[in-house]
Amino acid sequence: MKNSQMDIVIRGGTAVTAAGTMVADIGIRDGKIAAIAPKLEAMGAQDIDATDHLVLPGGVDTHCHIEQISGAGLMNADTFETATRSAAFGGTTTVVSFAAQHPGQRIREVVEDYAVLARKGALIDHAFHMIVADTGDGNLTDDIPAMIAQGHRSIKIFTTYDKVRQDDKSILDLLDVAKSDGALVCFHAENDGLIRNMTEKLLAAGHTAPKHHATSHPREAEVEAIDRVCRFAAFADTQIMIFHVSTREGVEIIRNARARGVQVQAETCPHYLFMTVDILEREHPARFMCSPPQRTVDDQEALWDAIADGTIQCVTSDHAPYRMDDSGKFANGRGAPFNKIANGMPGLETRLPLMFNAMVSCGRGGVDAFVQLTSKTPAEIFGLRNKGQIAEGFDADITVWDPNATYKYGANDLKDNVGYNPYEGTTVKGLPTAVLSRGRLLVQNRRLTELSGGGRWQCMH
Numbered sequence: 001m002k003n004s005q006m007d008i009v010i011r012g013g014t015a016v017t018a019a020g021t022m023v024a025d026i027g028i029r030d031g032k033i034a035a036i037a038p039k040l041e042a043m044g045a046q047d048i049d050a051t052d053h054l055v056l057p058g059g060v061d062t063h064c065h066i067e068q069i070s071g072a073g074l075m076n077a078d079t080f081e082t083a084t085r086s087a088a089f090g091g092t093t094t095v096v097s098f099a100a101q102h103p104g105q106r107i108r109e110v111v112e113d114y115a116v117l118a119r120k121g122a123l124i125d126h127a128f129h130m131i132v133a134d135t136g137d138g139n140l141t142d143d144i145p146a147m148i149a150q151g152h153r154s155i156k157i158f159t160t161y162d163k164v165r166q167d168d169k170s171i172l173d174l175l176d177v178a179k180s181d182g183a184l185v186c187f188h189a190e191n192d193g194l195i196r197n198m199t200e201k202l203l204a205a206g207h208t209a210p211k212h213h214a215t216s217h218p219r220e221a222e223v224e225a226i227d228r229v230c231r232f233a234a235f236a237d238t239q240i241m242i243f244h245v246s247t248r249e250g251v252e253i254i255r256n257a258r259a260r261g262v263q264v265q266a267e268t269c270p271h272y273l274f275m276t277v278d279i280l281e282r283e284h285p286a287r288f289m290c291s292p293p294q295r296t297v298d299d300q301e302a303l304w305d306a307i308a309d310g311t312i313q314c315v316t317s318d319h320a321p322y323r324m325d326d327s328g329k330f331a332n333g334r335g336a337p338f339n340k341i342a343n344g345m346p347g348l349e350t351r352l353p354l355m356f357n358a359m360v361s362c363g364r365g366g367v368d369a370f371v372q373l374t375s376k377t378p379a380e381i382f383g384l385r386n387k388g389q390i391a392e393g394f395d396a397d398i399t400v401w402d403p404n405a406t407y408k409y410g411a412n413d414l415k416d417n418v419g420y421n422p423y424e425g426t427t428v429k430g431l432p433t434a435v436l437s438r439g440r441l442l443v444q445n446r447r448l449t450e451l452s453g454g455g456r457w458q459c460m461h
Contacts (some may be wrong), residue, residue, distance in 0.1 A: 002036070004027070004029075004034075004045075005029075005042065005043060005045070006027040006028055006029050006034060006035070006042045006043065006045070007028050007029070007030070007045050007213055007439055008027075008028040008044050008045065008046045008047070008048060008053055008172075008436070008441070009026065009027050009042065009044030009046075009048070010025065010026040010028070010048045010050050010398065010434075011025045011040075011044070011047055011048065011049055011051070012025065012048075012049060012050050012051040013026075013053045013055035013400060014053070014054050014055065015036070015054075015055040015056075015367060015391040016054070016056050017036055017369055017389070018101035018121075018215070018389045018390065018391035018392060018394075019036075020393070020417070021368065022038070022040065024036050024037060024038055024055075025038070025039055025040035026040075026390065026396075026398065027040050027042050027044065028044075028056060028253065028396040028436070028439045030437075030439070031396055031438035031440075032102065032393060032394065032396055032438075033390060033392055033393065033394050033395075033396050033398075033438040034392065035392065036283075036390070036391075036392060039339045040220055041186040046172060046441070048400060048434055048441075048444075049334060050222075050400050050434075052399060052404075053400050053402055053433065054160065054176040054400070054401040054403055055176075055366060055390070055399075055400055056091075056371055056375070056386050056390070056398070056401060057095025057371060057375040057387075057389050057390050057397060057398065057399070057434065058091065058092065058375065058387075058397035058398060058399050058436070058437065059087075059091050059092035059093060059094075059123075059266045059351070059352045059374050059375055059378065059399070060092070060094045060095075060096075060374070060375050060376075060378040060379045060384065060387055060388050061087065061092045061094070061095050061317050061348060061351060061374075061378070062095075062096040062267070062314060062381070062382050062408055063243060063244070063269070063316035063317060063318050063319075064083065064087075064095045064096065064097040064265065064316075064317060064319040064322070064344070064348060065096075065097060065098055065185055065318075065319060065344065065396065066078055066080055066081070066083040066084075066095065066097040066098075066118075067079050067080050067097075067114070067117050067121075067317070068085060068097070068098055068100050068290055069100060070100075070342065071102070071121070071133075071164045071313060072163075072320070072342070074328070074331055074342055075327075076320065076322055076328070077225050077321040077322055077323045077346075077417045077418045077419070078321045078416050078417050079117070079121050080117055080118045080120065080121035080122040080126075080455075081121030081122070081123065081452040081453075082121075082322070082349055082416050082417040083095070083417075084121070084122045084123040084124045084126070084348075084455060085111070085123055085415050085416070085448065085451060085452070086348045086349040086414055086441045087124060087319075087345070087348040087349065088123055088349060088435050088437065088443055088448070089118075089349055089415045089432075089435070089443055089448060090348060090349035090350065090351060090352050090353060090432070091352040091353070091401070091432035091435055092124070092352060093125065093387075093397035093398075093399070093435065093436070093437045093442075094124060094125045094126065094127075094379070094384060094387050094397065094458065095122075095124065095125075095126050095127075095348070096126065096127045096129060096130050096154070096384075097114075097126060097128060097129070097301070098114075098128065098130075098156060099111045099113075099115075099128040099129070099130050099131065099152075099281060100114075100131040100133075100164075101109060101130065101131055101132055101133045101134060101139075101430050102133055102134070102163060102164075103134045104124075104134060104137075105133075105134065106137065106138070107130055107132070107139050107143040107144055107159050108143045108146060108147060108237040110130075111128060111147055111152060112257065112342065114128060114280070114403070115128070115457060118321070118455065118457065119457070120453075121453065122453070122454075122455030123450060123452055123453065123454055123455050124442070124454075124455045125387070125436070125437065125438070125455050125456050125457070125458050126456075126457060126458065127151075127154075127384065127458045127459075127460055128152055128154070128459065129152075129154040129155065129156045129383065130152055130155050130156065130443060130456075131156045131158070131164065131184060132144070132145060132155055132156070132157060132166065132174060133158075133163060133164040133166075135166070135173060135174065136210060138216070140173055140174070140177060144174075144179060144181075145181045148177075148178075148182060148183045149181070150367055150459075151459030151460050151461070152460065153182060153183045153184060153256075153382075153383055153460035153461075154183060154184050154186060155174060155178055155183055155184070155185045155189070156185075156187075156243075157171055157174060157185060157186070157187050157188070158188045159171075159187065159188065159189055159190060159191065159192060159225045159228075159229070160188065160190045160191070160192040160195055160221075160225075161188075161192075166249055168232070170227075171229070171232055172232060172235070174238060175232060175233065175236035175238040175240075176238075177274075177428060178192060178235065178238050178239075179236060179238040180454055184240070184241055184382065185233075185238060185239070185240045185241070186240070186241040186242075186243055186460025187226075187229050187240060187241070187242055187243060187343060188226075188243055188244070189222060189225035189226045189229050189242055189250075190217060190221040190225050190260075190291070190292060191221040191222075191224040191228075192220040193218070194218055194220055194454070195216060195217055195218075195221050196216075198215060198216045198218055199325075199339050201375050202338075202433060203213060203337060205373060206354055208337035208338060209285075209338065210286045210289055210338050210341060211280040211281055211285055211383070212338050212393065213289050213293060213338040213339075213341070213343075214277045214280055214293035214294070214399075215282065216338065216339065217291055217293050219246075219247045219249065219295065221292075222245075222249075222250050223247060223253065225439065226242055226245070226250045226376075227253050229242070230242075230253060230254065230257040230262050233257075233262050233263060233306070234257070234260070234261075234262045237263075238357050239263035239264075239265070240265070240395055241264075241265045241266065241267065242254060242260060242264060242267070242289075243267055243316075243318070244267065244268060244269050244292060244318050244327065245266050245267065245268050245303070245306075245312060246272045246274070246292040246293070246294070246295050246299060246303075247270065247292075247295055247299050247302075248298060248299050249306075249382040251266075251302045251303065251306040251311055251312070252302075254266050254311055254312075255306065255311045256307075256444075257435075258311065259369060265313050266306070266311060266312045266313065266428040267302050267314040267315065267378075268306075268307075268312050268315055269315065269316055269317060269318045269347065269351075270315065270317070270350065270351055270354045271288075271290060271318075271345060271347070271422070272292075272294060272299070272300065272303055272357065273300055273303055273304065273315070273358070273360075274298070274300075274354060274423075274426075275288065275294040275355075275379070276294055276295065276296055276297055277293060277294045277295055277296065277406045277423075279294055280293070280294075284324065285326055286324065286329045287329070287345065287420055287422055288345065288422055289329075289338070289341055289342075289343050289344075289345075290318070290343050290344055290345055291343045291376050294417075297446050307365070307369075307373065308365065309398050309412040309417065313373070313377045313378075313381065313390055314374075314377055314378045314381065315351070315374060316351070316378070317347030317348050317350075317351040318344070318345075318347060319344075319345075319346055319347045320343065320344020320345060320346075320347075321344065321345070321346045321416060321417070321418040322342040322344055323417075323418055323419045323420075324419060324420055326345065327382070329341055329342050331382055337416075343461070345422045346416050346420075346422065347412060347414065347422075348416065348419070349414045349415060350409070350421070350422075350423050350430070352372070353398075353428040353432075354423065354426070354428060355370060355373070356370060356401065356428070356430040356431075357428040357429050357430055359429050360430055361403065361428075361429040375387075375388040375389070376388040376389055382460050383459075383460040383461040384458050384460065384461075385459075385461050387458065390398060394438075395438050396437075396438055396439040396449055397437055398435075399432040399434070399435050400433050400434040401430055401431065401432050401433070402428070402430070402431055402432075402433045403428065403429070403430045404430075405429070405431040405433070406428065406429045406431075407427065407428055407431055408425070408427040408428060409423045409424050409425065409426050409427075409428070411424045431446065431447060431448055437454070438456075439456070440454060
C-alpha cells in the first residue's frame with residue numbers, strides 16, 4: 001500500500017469490520033473501501049483522525065416515509081432533500097422508503113414518480129418498497145412482476161386503513177407473486193375490524209381526544225393480524241417481514257412461527273423501545289401519535305428480549321413526519337377527533353443515537369449487536385449489496401462515532417422539516433462526528449458539509 005493514493009484515509013479508530021473489531025486505518029478510493037489494515041502507509045488526499053473513536057458502517061434504515069402522500073391524501077412534511085439530510089446527520093447512509101400506490105394507479109408509474117423525486121433531492125442512497133393498494137388493471141399480473149425484475153424486491157401490504165388495506169384473497173395473491181418472482185412481502189399488521197369497532201365506540205362515548213388513539217388500536221388488533229399473516233406465509237411458503245412489532249404477544253407469535261419453520265422476520269422502532277402509552281397524556285399529545293401506538297414497560301422488555309434472541313432482526317425509524325399545523329397533524333382542524341389526526345413521528349435522525357446510547361453506552365447489547373441490528377442485517381434482508389458492513393470492496397458508507405459525546409435533544413433541533421423533536425429532553429451519549437456516503441464526506445465535526453443531491457438508487461438483489 002506504500003505507493004497507493006487514497007481519496008480519504010480514516011486513521012486510528014476502533015473499527016467494526018466484517019472481519020472483526022480492531023484498531024485500523026481504512027482507505028477509501030472511488031467511493032469504495034479499498035484497504036483495511038492496522039496501519040496504512042498509503043497517503044490520503046484527506047485524512048480523518050478517528051483516534052479514541054468508533055468507526056462503524058453507516059446506518060441502513062429500511063422503513064421511512066419520505067415525500068409520500070398518505071391514504072388520506074396528506075403529503076408528509078419531508079422532501080427527499082430534508083429527510084436524507086436529517087438521516088445523514090444522525091449517521092444513516094441508506095434509506096428504504098415507500099412508493100405508495102393509491103387505488104386506480106399503476107405501480108410502474110408510481111415507482112417512477114418517486115424515483116424522480118429521489119433523484120432530485122436525496123443526499124444518501126435509497127431504495128423503495130412498493131405499497132400495493134390496487135392489484136387490478138394489470139398491477140398484479142404485469143406491473144408488480146416487472147418492478148420486482150427491475151430490483152424493487154419489496155412489497156408492503158396494509159391489513160387496515162380504508163384506501164390501502166388488502167383482503168385475505170389479495171394478500172395470498174401477492175404472496176404467490178412474491179414467491180414466484182423473488183420478493184419480500186412486508187406487513188403493517190393490525191386487524192381492521194377491531195380498530196373500527198373500538199373507534200366507533202370511543203367516538204360515540206365522546207372520547208375524541210388524542211389520548212384515546214391508543215385505545216382505538218387495541219393490542220388484540222396487532223396480535224390477530226400478526227398470527228394471520230404468519231399462517232398465510234406458511235400456507236404460501238413465502239418469506240415475510242412484520243413491520244413495527246409493539247406487543248409481547250406479537251413477539252411470541254413470531255418466535256413460535258419461526259420455530260415452526262415459517263419464513264418470518266420482524267422489526268420494531270425506537271418509539272416502542274423508549275416510549276410508553278402514557279406519553280399521550282403529555283402536553284400536545286398529537287406529536288406522539290403513531291400506529292400501532294406505544295404500549296407498556298412489559299412490552300418494551302419483551303421487545304428487548306426479542307432483539308437479544310434474534311426474533312426481531314432490525315430496529316427502524318418508521319419516519320412518518322407531519323408538522324404540528326394545518327399542513328400536517330391538524331389538517332382537519334385543531335379540534336379534530338383522534339381518528340382525524342395524522343399518525344406518525346420523525347425518527348430518521350434520532351434512531352441511531354438512541355440505539356447507540358442504549359446498546360453501547362448503557363451496555364444493552366454492545367457495539368457489535370448495534371451494528372448488526374441497525375446496519376448489517378437490514379442490508380442483508382433487503383438485498384442491499386455493498387451496504388451495512390466495513391469490508392474491502394463495499395461502498396464507503398462509514399460513520400465515525402465519538403462514544404463520549406453527549407447531547408440533550410431540544411424542542412426543534414432536527415435537520416428535517418417537521419418542526420419538533422419527539423425526544424425533547426432525552427440525553428444521549430455517543431454521537432456520529434463524521435459521516436461518509438460512498439466516500440463523500442457529508443457530516444464533519446457535527447456539521448453538514450453537503451445539503452442535497454448525490455444519492456443513488458440501490459437495486460435489491
